[in-house]
Amino acid sequence: MTHLHAHGMTVRYGGTTVLHNVTLPALQPGSVTALIGPNAAGKSTLLRALAGLGPLAAGEVWLADTRLDGMRRRDWARHVRYVPQLFGHSAALTVLDAVLVARLAGDLHVRAAAQDRTAAAEALVEVGIAHLAERPVTDLSGGQQQLVALAMGLARPAPVLLLDEPTSALDLRRQLELLNVARRVARDRNVILIAALHDLNLAIRHADSCILMYDGRICATGTPEDVILSAHSEGVYGVRLNKAETAAGRLLVEAEL
């Protein structure tokens, strides 16, 4: 099984340790994992370290029997795609060009083949922003740019896809749509998908499993329901979490100070 596993991951900035000896549960292809935790818990740091974008002081990252840490960044990126909240876009690029450049791994000297153009256009359709193809990226709203970021992530497939707060700038409908796309991508392409999320109800609704972080450490893993309703969760967020149910029987949590 081509699962992702990582252990002993430690990240330091200057003299400060921000990720403490983190070991992930093995994550399977086709699964969606919600990475949750309060501000500064270390979610982005962990995702970036898994993608080879952060300085890993210690630890190992494996995809099945391939060890990723120690690889050149370019090679690591073939296995793991990290989608940040927002890309810094060049004003000269249209949406389609930005996605095409991502497809070509940022290499502006490679000539795009017809199949690259098709893949870029398909990524726009998948994310529901084909109508924005010819717009300059910098003219778009924050939410539209976030959708472009996802299309960039999808244009160049990899077995692991890491989404860093992918819904933070999106309206209610687009949050649901984006996470439906994420789930479909995980299932249809057999991708291991991890999304950092602040909205616990989105995590419950869309993820198969959940990892709760606090202060650079993992404090709980399991099903979203078990993790979110655990005492750990109330403790790290510093709120009371009340459980409710929709008319359709779906679990909801409501936070209270």
Ligand SMILES: Nc1ncnc2c1ncn2[C@@H]1O[C@H](COP(=O)(O)OP(=O)(O)OP(=O)(O)O)[C@@H](O)[C@H]1O
């Ligand atoms: N480049 C950096 N240099 C120094 N400290 C950093 C750097 N990047 C992150 N940190 C620190 O690491 C800790 C974790 O930050 P991180 O961005 O991973 O948290 P997060 O859980 O993603 O937070 P948020 O939900 O607010 O986005 C924070 O204390 C942050 O200040």
